Structure formats: C-alpha cells, structure tokens
Amino acid sequence: MHILIAALHRPTKPTGVCRHAVNLAQCLVDTDQVTKVTLVVGAWQKDYFEKTFNLSSQKINLLSVDIKNSSVSRNLWFLFGLPKLAKQLHSNIVHLSFPLPFLRSLFPCPVVTTIHDLYPYEYPENFGYPNVIFNQLFLKQCINNSDGLSCVSKQTLEFLKIYFPHIEQRKKTTVVYNYVDFSQIKPRVPKNIESSINTPFLLAVAQHRKNKNLDILIQTYSLLLKNNQLKDSTKLILVGSSGPETENICHQIRTLSLEERVLMLSSIDDDELCWLYQNCELLVVPSSTEGFCLPLAEALYLSCKVVCSDIPIFREIGSSNCTYFELQNDSVENLSQAIIQCLAQPDSDYKYPDYSFSKSNAAYQYINFYSTLI
Incomplete structure (x- = not known):
C-alpha cells in the first residue's frame, strides 16, 4: 500500500x-x-x-x-x-x-x-x-x-x-x-534556556490562541509569586508558535513586569521538548477546548505532573492522573490552588500505560x- x-x-x-x-x-x-x-x-x-x-x-x-x-x-x-x-x-x-x-x-x-x-x-x-x-x-x-x-x-x-x-x-x-513515542529521544537542554537550567520552572506547551487561556496562566503565575506560594526563582516557560494572542500575551507579561521571569520558546525539537517535560515542576494546560492535546499525553508518558482545566477531552486523555481545576467563576484562584496542590504531591514513578496512545x-x-x- x-x-x-x-x-x-x-x-x-x-x-x-x-x-x-x-x-x-x-x-x-x-x-x-x-x-x-x-x-x-x-x-x-x-x-x-x-x-x-x-x-x-x-x-x-x-x-x-x-x-x-x-x-x-x-x-x-x-x-x-x-x-x-x-x-x-x-x-x-x-x-x-x-x-x-x-x-x-x-x-x-x-x-x-x-x-x-x-x-x-x-x-x-x-x-x-x-x-x-x-x-x-x-x-x-x-x-x-x-x-x-x-x-x-x-x-x-x-x-x-x-x-x-x-x-x-x-x-x-x-x-x-x-x-506518544519518546523511545528514540535523547533529552537535551533547549539553547535559549541554558543559563536557567538550575532554576525551577512551570511549563506550558500551546500555540498562542484564545482557547489556550495562556493569559489565565500568566495571571496565576504572577499571583503565586506575589503571595510567595512559589519559590522566587521559579520561572514560567511558554513553548508554542505565535498566533492571534501573541501580542496580548507579550503585553500582559510587560504589564505584570514578568519579562525576566517568563521565557517564550518556539520551534524546539523533540529532544529539547523531552528535557522540558522531564525537568519542569509541572505542566499547566488551562485550555477551554481541545481536539486532543498531545502535550498532555506526552507529559503523562514522561511521568510529569500535570494541572489542567476540567473539560471532557482532558478527562478522556488524563483520567485520574491529572490535577483538575474549574474554569468557571474565579479561574485564576482555582488554577493557583490546583498548582499548589499538585506541587505538594510526591513525585511519582508512574509510566503512562494506556495502549490507546x-x-x-x-x-x-x-x-x-x-x-x-x-
């Protein structure tokens, strides 16, 4: 064929x-x-x-x-x-x-x-x-x-x-x-963050689109820093290609004075992405809607902690292996509490076993x- x-x-x-x-x-x-x-x-x-x-x-x-x-x-x-x-x-x-x-x-x-x-x-x-x-x-x-x-x-x-x-x-x-298949991948530090490899970081992998709700994540990250609920050295790394929301995201980062704390990457290869999954404190996926969300499945495959919005597709993929938060009402507060809860959980040796993926x-x-x- x-x-x-x-x-x-x-x-x-x-x-x-x-x-x-x-x-x-x-x-x-x-x-x-x-x-x-x-x-x-x-x-x-x-x-x-x-x-x-x-x-x-x-x-x-x-x-x-x-x-x-x-x-x-x-x-x-x-x-x-x-x-x-x-x-x-x-x-x-x-x-x-x-x-x-x-x-x-x-x-x-x-x-x-x-x-x-x-x-x-x-x-x-x-x-x-x-x-x-x-x-x-x-x-x-x-x-x-x-x-x-x-x-x-x-x-x-x-x-x-x-x-x-x-x-x-x-x-x-x-x-x-x-x-998901990382069997042939050799993790490698992304070039643009080599100076920050020893600092903790939260991770998001998403194109800059409205439904990805990266603005909620940035607000939440700022709130957690302000309330001393994250280590002061913790950075936020956003991986994703530019899109309709890029200008708004950059404006928000400047408004909250997070230019030195939020790192934006794009066009990284699988080796670099694998390193980010394996070394982040957790992956945050705050989307309103998704078709599948490969980063969620990839992160779970690599035993990464995950916080994500409580929408049906994430329940379908993540089952009970994620910490979920509600987008309704105060989404920033809900997400901040979910991140705190997830960070407090012990590290797991869990390996994504689902044959479906x-x-x-x-x-x-x-x-x-x-x-x-x-």
Whole structure:
C-alpha cells in the first residue's frame, strides 16, 4: 500500500499539524502492509521537516512542492496539484493531515482527512473575521468530500456529530488517538534556556490562541509569586508558535513586569521538548477546548505532573492522573490552588500505560480503516 500524506501548510516553523503528519508516516511504515509513504510539504517546510523530525525510514519519501506560500497558491495546488500528484505516484490512499479544500472527482483513490478539532465553529475568534468564514467553508467542503474521517479523540467525533448531524450515516468515521513515542529521544537542554537550567520552572506547551487561556496562566503565575506560594526563582516557560494572542500575551507579561521571569520558546525539537517535560515542576494546560492535546499525553508518558482545566477531552486523555481545576467563576484562584496542590504531591514513578496512545495501536487502526475504503 502506498500512502500519500498531504502536509503542505502555511507555517514556516513546525506546528502540531506537522508533528501529526510525521507521526502518521512513522507509524504506517512500521507495518508490513505499507510499502511506501510519500510525505508532501511546501518548499518552505522542507528544511525544518528534515532537521526537526526523524525521517530516517527508507519507506518515507519527503517530497517538497515549490509553489508560492500564499493562500491562493496553496488552495489552487490542493484543488489541482494534489490529485495530479496522487495519479502520478499511483497512491492507494491520500491522507490529508488537516482539513483542506479539494475536489474528490479528481482523485484516483480514496481520500481520508484527520479532524483535529472543530475550532472554526467552536472558537471562531481564533481566526478572526472574515477569515473564519473561509475556514468554516473549507472545513465543511473537506468533510463532505472525504471518503473517511479520522478524529483524534472521542470528544472530537462528538463535536463533529453536533456540527454535522448524521455524519456517521454519510461517511466512514473512526477515532485514532495521537500516539506518544519518546523511545528514540535523547533529552537535551533547549539553547535559549541554558543559563536557567538550575532554576525551577512551570511549563506550558500551546500555540498562542484564545482557547489556550495562556493569559489565565500568566495571571496565576504572577499571583503565586506575589503571595510567595512559589519559590522566587521559579520561572514560567511558554513553548508554542505565535498566533492571534501573541501580542496580548507579550503585553500582559510587560504589564505584570514578568519579562525576566517568563521565557517564550518556539520551534524546539523533540529532544529539547523531552528535557522540558522531564525537568519542569509541572505542566499547566488551562485550555477551554481541545481536539486532543498531545502535550498532555506526552507529559503523562514522561511521568510529569500535570494541572489542567476540567473539560471532557482532558478527562478522556488524563483520567485520574491529572490535577483538575474549574474554569468557571474565579479561574485564576482555582488554577493557583490546583498548582499548589499538585506541587505538594510526591513525585511519582508512574509510566503512562494506556495502549490507546501507543504507536503500534495507531498503525493497526489506520491500516484497518484504510482497508475499509480501498
């Protein structure tokens, strides 16, 4: 089976979508059924895909498309260039690593799309107006044209059914969790914090978007310092690519005079991320909504303490292994108490055992799903 994975995307630095595409490729090539995976990216992505991710398998072919990195150029390529490529390569399945506009009639094989979330409907402010109108249109068009939809969580599938009633009667759907695999990773201190490696720190891994609620975390961190409920040397490290909330986050940090205490990182590799998980006091995930939240699963896999908002998706992933706080009422006070409670807990040797998040299980589920479509 030859799988073509479309990962051509606007960002010039690695994102969660990039990681999903690479993880998808890596789990598929571990199976006997898949003989080749073509991972398609933009020319502007090629360098960071090669340097940031492990693509050493001989079954994986990284193919870069040299087009202009603009909305018009990318969408035209999705509509006409991608199906042409699928024909040239004799692909058995085209897997879109995120929803994008395409014309099903032009493809010679089934098309599967990963649905990470329903943000264009749940959180339109993440995109702004009028951009969100196009995001909703492209998402709807992609869902209606796909042969199969792979949701990253049960919660995502439930939201899909809310916004697209009777979708399970019209399309083949499945839930395949993002997997966690640090078996080949060697932890390494991120370059930008080498001078701070001996100081304690809280960690958050999230793109700068409204639903991530990083403003609540920053307020809480400031309050804990002010009340002497954290060691004075404790820093806050925010890992994530810039987004609609970047300006507000930076303004908040300046307003609270936290410039020397809050470190902002982006585009770090898995070795550096692993070190941060293993050495932080705890990971904080204060989101209002998520499709899956890979950082939560990664942190638990590495026995990291986690404080997160009490929303259904986090209960689905974290079960009883997290300290939860309510976003309603006084979210800052609720989060501060949860952090204090979590820090007071003894360190655990707990190792995330859930097979649902394993690489082999993800591969098995994808192969089975593809088989129903071919």
